[in-house]
Amino acid sequence: MWEGEIDTRPGTRGSARRTTVTPKALTNTSYPKTKTKTTAAPKKTRHQAHPLLYLGVGMLVMLFLWTGLSAASGWFNTILDDIHYGRPRTFQTDAMVGHESGSTPSHFIAINLNRHIEIIELPGGDAAHARIYIGPQLFGEGDELIPVTLKFVDLNGDKKPDMLVDLRGSRVVFINEKGTFRMAQPAERRQLEQTLQRSDG
Template identity: 45%
Template sequence: MAADGEQSASRRRGRGMTGSQDPHTSVYQRPTSRERPMGRADASPHTDGYRFDEGMIDPPRSSSSVVRFTNTQAPRYSGSQPVNAAVPTRRQGQGMTRDLPPQMRQTGHTGRQPRLPVQPPPSYTTSSTTKTTRPSKPPVTEKPQRRVHWLLPAGVGMVAMLVLWVLGSTVLAWGVTRYNDFKYGYPRTFHTDAVVGHGDSELHKSHFMAINYNHQAVIFEMMGGDTGAGKSISYVVNLISSDNDDLAPVTLDFKDLNGDKKPDMIVHVHLSNQDQVSVFINDGKKFRPATSNDKLTAPIN
């Protein structure tokens, strides 16, 4: 009977030690405010005597950053733990890391679940076996050179020559006008002396003056010598109507045209497009306009 009493007493002590902590024993320490008393529900055959955090066996966290307000996972219950018992959050101090497994000590686990490496999405993973081939560039085909028709340079050359001709004509006309202004003045006036046999001589030549005035060429002869001194005769030549004919200078030339040994008078009107020539026959006293009956044996020019 004494043996049965001692065995029952040892069983009661074992139940008390496993169910709760004995304040009089030296094996267990009094739990602090941060530690949760360990019961039979917390004991696990996989701890090997170490105090293990329940968070290590929880499922891994989701890689998404969305916060779930409703926990859809059912809580785990052991056979001896009440269903409605709330599990308080357990925090472990720095001095308790010696009771953790070596793997947890190396990673510096302090009671929180270790962060698992986040794998990139499959679309961003690179595979060493997959080879990406760049699309080959299409072959560059040289465009055939366009041949220029021979009419194009010929036409361009003709247009350029036409422009140059117009510009050259304009510049030439302007230059001739400026030259006539300098030489003949305005109105255009020409002076010359000649011996024509009207009482003049080599010592006393007759003086001639031609003026382009009011679309007419007016020639004044002032006789020289003793007999004709102080006398003057005028001759008029009507000009052919043309543009700027009042700017055309009038010049005189003396030459025997009919072979009578007397110099005849030739009037030149230098128009812009042509020269107007008029012939006056010398009759020994003055000049008269030539007629169809006069036979001119010498060239005028």
């Protein structure tokens, strides 16, 4: 008997067996199995930058901030000086220096005119007797914008206020003598500097 046939002979016990027919041609045929690969999505590897890169970028940012703030600070100071002293830089004050004939104080105008320092005194406020004192000449770039201020202090102990010209840190002394001011002589400067240091401290 062939595989898959039904035995129908008489005298055999049992009834027909049911079997499934599987042709041999089909059993030997093998179909390629398709494997579905389940691969995970590739992980995005994050490239780690060297820590010194962050340090370098931070330093560059600080450099740009420092440069910008310095420029802004200089610009702001120039604007403030423009408001306070104008252009050319001018400073005015009144002081009793002993050159007055009455009770009206002398009027002083200090000017930084194109890097030339000039001080104008109106004794007792009288413009008819005006005196002009020539101060130092400045040579640096942008020095025409330095404000000049005046202060009157007795520096040589003769009971007459001397004129102290301040050029943003640099000071020039004019001695009050014989009803006028004269620039301090080199021999007097050492004593005047010591007096200034004592008065500043």
